Amino acid sequence: MLRSYLNGQWRTPIDDGRPLLDAATGDEVARISGEGLDYAATLDYARTVGGPALRESGFRGRAGMLKALAKHLTEHLPEFHELSLRTGATPRDGKVDVDGGISVLFVYASKGARELPNGNVLLDGETELVGKQGTFGVQHVHTPIPGVAVQVNAFNFPVWGMLEKLAPALLAGVPSLVKPASQTAYLTELVVQRIIEPGILPDGAVQLACARPDGLLDALTGADLLSVTGSAATASALRTHPTVAGNAVRFTAEADSLNCSILGPDATAGTEEFDLFVKQLVTEMTVKAGQKCTAIRRAFVPAPLLDDVEAAVRERLGGVTVGHPAENVRMGALASLAQRDDVLAQLGKLTSAGRLVHGDPERFDVVGADAERGAFLPPLLVRCDDPDHAEPHEVEAFGPVSTLMPYRDAQQAVAYAARGAGSLVGSVVSADRDFTREVVLGAAPWHGRLLALDHTDAAESTGHGSPLPHTTHGGPGRAGGGEELGGLRGVRHHMQRSAIQGHPDLLATLTEDRS
Amino acid sequence: MLRSYLNGQWRTPIDDGRPLLDAATGDEVARISGEGLDYAATLDYARTVGGPALRESGFRGRAGMLKALAKHLTEHLPEFHELSLRTGATPRDGKVDVDGGISVLFVYASKGARELPNGNVLLDGETELVGKQGTFGVQHVHTPIPGVAVQVNAFNFPVWGMLEKLAPALLAGVPSLVKPASQTAYLTELVVQRIIEPGILPDGAVQLACARPDGLLDALTGADLLSVTGSAATASALRTHPTVAGNAVRFTAEADSLNCSILGPDATAGTEEFDLFVKQLVTEMTVKAGQKCTAIRRAFVPAPLLDDVEAAVRERLGGVTVGHPAENVRMGALASLAQRDDVLAQLGKLTSAGRLVHGDPERFDVVGADAERGAFLPPLLVRCDDPDHAEPHEVEAFGPVSTLMPYRDAQQAVAYAARGAGSLVGSVVSADRDFTREVVLGAAPWHGRLLALDHTDAAESTGHGSPLPHTTHGGPGRAGGGEELGGLRGVRHHMQRSAIQGHPDLLATLTEDRS
Numbered sequence A, B: 001m002l003r004s005y006l007n008g009q010w011r012t013p014i015d016d017g018r019p020l021l022d023a024a025t026g027d028e029v030a031r032i033s034g035e036g037l038d039y040a041a042t043l044d045y046a047r048t049v050g051g052p053a054l055r056e057s058g059f060r061g062r063a064g065m066l067k068a069l070a071k072h073l074t075e076h077l078p079e080f081h082e083l084s085l086r087t088g089a090t091p092r093d094g095k096v097d098v099d100g101g102i103s104v105l106f107v108y109a110s111k112g113a114r115e116l117p118n119g120n121v122l123l124d125g126e127t128e129l130v131g132k133q134g135t136f137g138v139q140h141v142h143t144p145i146p147g148v149a150v151q152v153n154a155f156n157f158p159v160w161g162m163l164e165k166l167a168p169a170l171l172a173g174v175p176s177l178v179k180p181a182s183q184t185a186y187l188t189e190l191v192v193q194r195i196i197e198p199g200i201l202p203d204g205a206v207q208l209a210c211a212r213p214d215g216l217l218d219a220l221t222g223a224d225l226l227s228v229t230g231s232a233a234t235a236s237a238l239r240t241h242p243t244v245a246g247n248a249v250r251f252t253a254e255a256d257s258l259n260c261s262i263l264g265p266d267a268t269a270g271t272e273e274f275d276l277f278v279k280q281l282v283t284e285m286t287v288k289a290g291q292k293c294t295a296i297r298r299a300f301v302p303a304p305l306l307d308d309v310e311a312a313v314r315e316r317l318g319g320v321t322v323g324h325p326a327e328n329v330r331m332g333a334l335a336s337l338a339q340r341d342d343v344l345a346q347l348g349k350l351t352s353a354g355r356l357v358h359g360d361p362e363r364f365d366v367v368g369a370d371a372e373r374g375a376f377l378p379p380l381l382v383r384c385d386d387p388d389h390a391e392p393h394e395v396e397a398f399g400p401v402s403t404l405m406p407y408r409d410a411q412q413a414v415a416y417a418a419r420g421a422g423s424l425v426g427s428v429v430s431a432d433r434d435f436t437r438e439v440v441l442g443a444a445p446w447h448g449r450l451l452a453l454d455h456t457d458a459a460e461s462t463g464h465g466s467p468l469p470h471t472t473h474g475g476p477g478r479a480g481g482g483e484e485l486g487g488l489r490g491v492r493h494h495m496q497r498s499a500i501q502g503h504p505d506l507l508a509t510l511t512e513d514r515s
Helices: A039-056 A056-077 A077-087 A089-115 A160-172 A182-196 A232-239 A242-246 A272-288 A303-318 A339-352 A410-417 A433-446 A488-492 B039-056 B058-074 B079-087 B091-115 B159-173 B183-196 B232-238 B240-245 B273-288 B304-316 B335-350 B410-418 B431-447 B489-492 B502-509
Strands: A004-006 A009-011 A018-021 A028-032 A122-129 A137-142 A149-153 A178-179 A206-208 A226-230 A252-254 A259-263 A297-301 A356-358 A380-383 A399-408 A424-428 A447-453 A497-501 B005-006 B009-011 B017-020 B027-032 B122-129 B136-145 B149-152 B178-179 B206-210 B225-230 B249-256 B260-263 B297-301 B355-358 B380-383 B401-407 B423-429 B447-453 B495-502
Touching: A004 A018, A004 A039, A009 A399, A018 A182, A028 A182, A039 A178, A039 A206, A056 A089, A056 A160, A056 A182, A077 A089, A077 A182, A089 A160, A089 A272, A122 A488, A137 A232, A137 B027, A137 B431, A149 A160, A160 A178, A160 A226, A160 A488, A182 A206, A206 B380, A232 A252, A232 B240, A242 B232, A259 A272, A259 A410, A272 A297, A272 A303, A272 A399, A272 A424, A272 A447, A297 A303, A297 A410, A303 A356, A303 A399, A303 B058, A303 B178, A339 A399, A399 A410, A410 A433, A424 A433, A433 A447, A433 B136, A433 B495, A488 A497, A497 B240, A497 B431, B005 B039, B017 B183, B027 B183, B027 B495, B039 B058, B039 B178, B039 B206, B058 B079, B058 B091, B058 B159, B058 B183, B058 B401, B079 B091, B079 B183, B091 B159, B091 B273, B091 B297, B091 B489, B122 B489, B122 B502, B136 B502, B159 B178, B159 B183, B159 B225, B159 B489, B183 B206, B225 B232, B232 B249, B240 B273, B260 B273, B260 B410, B273 B297, B273 B304, B273 B401, B273 B423, B297 B304, B297 B410, B304 B355, B304 B380, B304 B401, B335 B380, B335 B401, B401 B410, B410 B431, B423 B431, B431 B447, B489 B495, B495 B502
Parallel strands: A149 A178, A149 A226, A178 A206, A226 A252, A259 A297, A259 A424, A297 A399, A380 A399, A424 A447, A447 B495, A497 B447, B149 B178, B149 B225, B178 B206, B225 B249, B260 B297, B260 B423, B297 B401, B380 B401, B423 B447
Antiparallel strands: A004 A009, A004 A206, A018 A028, A122 A137, A137 A497, A356 A380, B005 B009, B005 B206, B017 B027, B122 B136, B136 B495, B355 B380
């Protein structure tokens, strides 16, 4: 039975809960409560105990906590990885989630130590004098919000998803309430145990709710922040909750989007960029069985290269093994049978606008597991020769599914990218920097992140699908209209910006550390 | 009959509309249509004609447009001021609205010319290398949103309210649709005529809707921005509109709030700060007849000074004349009889927690106008000796009304300030910089702007109630949770931030001006 960590103690629910099943075997892993919690008390504890305690330390003190925490969690990698297998994630997938999550802590620890002052005040720009005598000016500052960061996470990254929200909140001096998605909450619960145990963080700095969310949003105020990762429908429902809207609760959403990858016209078969494009597409289709909000859903290729790309992608996909994540396969299971059903339903819509050119969901090999009890699918490549169809730009199959489409020129590529109506990430793979620049700048207002990939940066590139702690993560419109991470930008998301007006001598005292 | 300016032409409605009355005399000034418009076509025109045309020019070209526009409008000051009187605004009030609005254009013109590059791309921070070989990095950039800025304005500042939203949008390269509040839309319409006439702006850059808003929000996409000034209820209704929420339309609200002013314990009667506090409070109660979202609603005074402050404020209020705005009075009329009724209803709630110590809404002199036909009120001062009551912190009378309250120490002053649950602005009046610093930093997370006032900066201070183009305007929670202005921050609000990853040589080309 998964426990919650509230008001400084672990709480075991009294109901029987409902079972959470191993993605690959269907065996029960844990049970999660069907009860609600006294969220008003939990949030109050965060605001009155956790927040003030965190802010006692100042940015640098908190950066030290993050570093200690990251080191401590690193010692527990083996148990995290073992439990991660049960979510359907292969060891490679688990590294993205677990090690990737811990690395966010390390990066924020390092940035906090190197780039932030003592105290709790960040300057925003310089003092600007307004009067001519030099006696009156304005200094914009950021101060930590006096509320709680309520973090509603998605099922696909039970560790990274939590830590990428937690790290900037902690560094800012804002306590968090973590609300994991049920399906994989057992892994989140284990990590939170390891976070709490060593006493590195002050009491109330992190709380965990493994329970129904009823009443949670009603307890939010204008001093709080609600951040959500999930579907567009979930994001919209939370955003319009009467208390969230009525109190103008800070809100950020990161929703799945129809991310694109665009191959340049120079990148014909045999070029390094051609291979990079194909390899990246297959990676994005298969990592986490394609259950990544950043995965490539739409692959745009110059029309004359479409057949070559299709052939190369199919060949590479042919080598992808699917099965129990512990069995040294390339691709594990989806998170649940319900997810698999959902992907197949969406695939049906996509193939109404194109045709399936690789993968047969009815016939594929599963290594070391039962294909019926586990949530398995093969990689599925759709080809759509007429991208004027709506489906490829609007229908997301949240699994190992991508659609290959032709385009004519840079301008059309940008227009197609924009038809995703806002995406988390896009990539341009080309050695022609004029082409890349044109597409990147044209597509930028529709994207939170864009990757320009070619032979000059491929060796060090972190890839299309990986948001770094250094880069903003989020995107406009369909992608939720939010923003997370981005280095210290993510810290400032947890702070209120205020314009302070007064005599420059007073303004100069604002960042003095008097602790 | 007020016209709309849509798709490059002025459109006269065919219905009879409803009358808009002179605030001081009750005479009809204009009529406004009760029909809707084809908003989808209007927004499409902005996105496909106005936006691209604006972005042809780059930041500096657009800064030049703003300057030319500001100069042109300055030539028309007399007619604006004459019409402004009919809104109930005195000539002094009119200067805040009209001249203040034009000065926003001048400031943005100047900032654009001095601080922005050519082209349409703004860097956000520096290029950060991620790999060790120096072949891969990230550069965050801002690019103009490819949509429309839909600007829903309030009745109290028909000129400034429009121009403070328009200036940053135009400089960013984003076309606007202006939706004025009905009551004072005639003044907005006149100014928009003068904006359009000289042909300084490209077609589609500014459109005006003097009509019912039905269908407007339904036509918004994730590429657009909706900014609203008005009541918290209006803001919440717009924020939760299914299309706005579902498409994650960028949203910013600026709502009336319970702004506070805090007198320092050092500022006893006879000190310069005591006088500054009293004078500023009276100014904020009477300018625009207190119809300012930034006006001081809660005045906090050290308990031992409460009687002295009350006496001084009452004395000063005693000299305030009320009447027809053309009659050289200190205070004009509220915008409408409905507003007056609303203020009186709110006053009733406030006096349940305190007592009226100055002004009698049933008995006061009105100079040069009929007290019944015009929307007049005298300045009304409430004293509440127990600030633990909820009303002074929650009930806003949007007129010449403030509540005087005692506090004990800096910590309690901060706590009381926070009970406004988020405000646009607060001020601290004290020569004790330690006290000021403590209150400013404590209150900052609850405020969008804070003014520190004392004898050293008073001569150049721009005052509690005036958001400068240089300072952010907006506030958390009750104040709407939004942000406008703040110099170039306001321009970036109209742009999408994207993390661009790639080889540093490519990243360096992003801001090259190739126009």
